[in-house]
Amino acid sequence: MSLRAQLEAIIYAAETPVTLEQLTALVKDSVFAEGVSEEAQIKSHIRSTLEELVGQYGSADHGIEIREVAGGYRMSTKPEQHEVVRSFAKSLKPPNRLSLPALETLAVIAYKQPVTVPEISDIRGVDSGGVIGTLLDRKLITTAGRKQVIGRPILYKTTKEFLMRFGLKDVNELPSMEEFEKLVAESFQAELIPAEDVTTEDRAVPESADSQEPESAETPTHAGNEQ
Numbered sequence: 001m002s003l004r005a006q007l008e009a010i011i012y013a014a015e016t017p018v019t020l021e022q023l024t025a026l027v028k029d030s031v032f033a034e035g036v037s038e039e040a041q042i043k044s045h046i047r048s049t050l051e052e053l054v055g056q057y058g059s060a061d062h063g064i065e066i067r068e069v070a071g072g073y074r075m076s077t078k079p080e081q082h083e084v085v086r087s088f089a090k091s092l093k094p095p096n097r098l099s100l101p102a103l104e105t106l107a108v109i110a111y112k113q114p115v116t117v118p119e120i121s122d123i124r125g126v127d128s129g130g131v132i133g134t135l136l137d138r139k140l141i142t143t144a145g146r147k148q149v150i151g152r153p154i155l156y157k158t159t160k161e162f163l164m165r166f167g168l169k170d171v172n173e174l175p176s177m178e179e180f181e182k183l184v185a186e187s188f189q190a191e192l193i194p195a196e197d198v199t200t201e202d203r204a205v206p207e208s209a210d211s212q213e214p215e216s217a218e219t220p221t222h223a224g225n226e227q
Contacts, residue, residue, distance in 0.1 A: 003049050017072025070163035105131040114144040114155035
């Protein structure tokens with residue numbers, strides 16, 4: 001099997017982005033068998049093969065592409081195919097829904113992180129404690145320690161799942177606020193809870209969120225169940 005085919009198979013099978021280091025560890029023996037022996041040369045050869053693979057999937061003949069997301073490589077549908085894929089997904093099962101308050105809170109955290117619930121509430125003009133539980137359940141945010149002020153409130157930040165959801169390498173790739181709001185609307189359009197269904201989400205911080213140990217919190221990689 002060629003190196004390109006091996007890389008393609010690994011990226012396709014992976015549920016989360018695969019880093020260059022992971023790929024190197026998995027296929028280095030195959031590269032070595034091709035006569036490349038130096039560690040730096042092996043990684044360079046794998047990287048160049050990856051670039052060729054990315055270019056191949058970038059052609060108009062493919063409905064999917066290989067993108068560098070959250071520090072690794074993963075396959076995803078191309079933007080121009082999102083509508084047909086969304087329609088297909090909706091035909092399989094009811095979508096996991098996210099409320100407008102949750103989307104607003106997520107946007108604040110993304111641009112102000114790390115940030116506390118009182119700070120989020122000040123920006124939104126409404127108590128945002130209850131929404132935090134929803135975003136934690138969806139693995140879109142996680143704890144980031146405690147702010148060194150009176151009461152030591154929990155700090156929150158976005159996760160690797162957040163980067164994967166929006167196709168970003170890191171938070172430095174976040175677009176302007178206006179562009180992000182449009183991106184959020186498009187990404188979660190089919191998942192929005194109607195306004196009349198949102199009655200108790202903006203309330204106090206859930207006990208489960210306060211009880212978490214921020215120092216040992218890990219960034220999740222898979223989305224959880226909705227509220």
